[in-house]
Amino acid sequence: MSGVPARSVDAIDRRLIVATQSGLPLVVRPYHQLAEQAGIAPEEVMARLTRMLDSGIIRRIGAVPNHYAIGYTANGMSVWDVADERIDELGARIGALDFVTHCYHRPRRLPEWPYSLFAMVHGSSRAEVQAKVAEIAELLGAECRAYDVLFSTSILKKTGLRIGA
Structure with missing residues (x-):
């Protein structure tokens, strides 16, 4: 605030x-x-x-596109294992990429889930998304200990919290 x-x-x-x-x-x-x-x-x-x-009553005003409607049918949440003390800096660099729609920090769930940096990438094919994720991996270089991509299979919810009239 x-x-x-x-x-x-x-x-x-x-x-x-x-x-x-x-x-x-x-x-x-x-x-x-x-x-x-x-x-x-x-x-x-x-x-x-x-x-x-x-x-702080509202958090943002912005466009929320329907990625499927504009041709981005391959949507992948890339997940990254990077050092906690570098997450803000690295997240800002990833979030500045024009093909990343949102980037955020989430807690690790060790030992099963080492990833703490998430970045959503959209493309017209899985190959396009994988190529963009490879760009992120190159940007991170040795800062990245591991990563993966979780592809969307359907849209379950496209709205946030709503208040009634």
């Missing part, structure tokens, strides 16, 4: 959260459409969303 004091959510904030929790409207001017629905100015929509981001 940015050190901004916590603030409560009023009725308009709540309407904006509910209206955007499945994504922004797919129109040319999404904030204007939200403003019209909420009965406020577009600038107020943007100010409220910024304030909620800054205070």
Whole structure:
């Protein structure tokens, strides 16, 4: 958090959260459409969303593409065993790659699961994903002790936590 004091959510904030929790409207001017629905100015929509981001009420505003719909039918979670003291630095380098959609740290579960760095890679084929994973392995070099790729077989859930209207 940015050190901004916590603030409560009023009725308009709540309407904006509910209206955007499945994504922004797919129109040319999404904030204007939200403003019209909420009965406020577009600038107020943007100010409220910024304030909620800054205070931690919401975590992010971003596009959530359906990778299957845009042709990325091979989706692999690459998992990496790297030194814990280097995980932030190495994760930032992996996360900056244009073909990695998200990268994060998870606890190891030794002895069965040595991996603690995860990076999602999408491609139009498993071979394409494997080639991208090989690029990550090359980037990590000797920092990588082991890795694997877990390929998706279906989409089970494509939404986060939702609140009701």
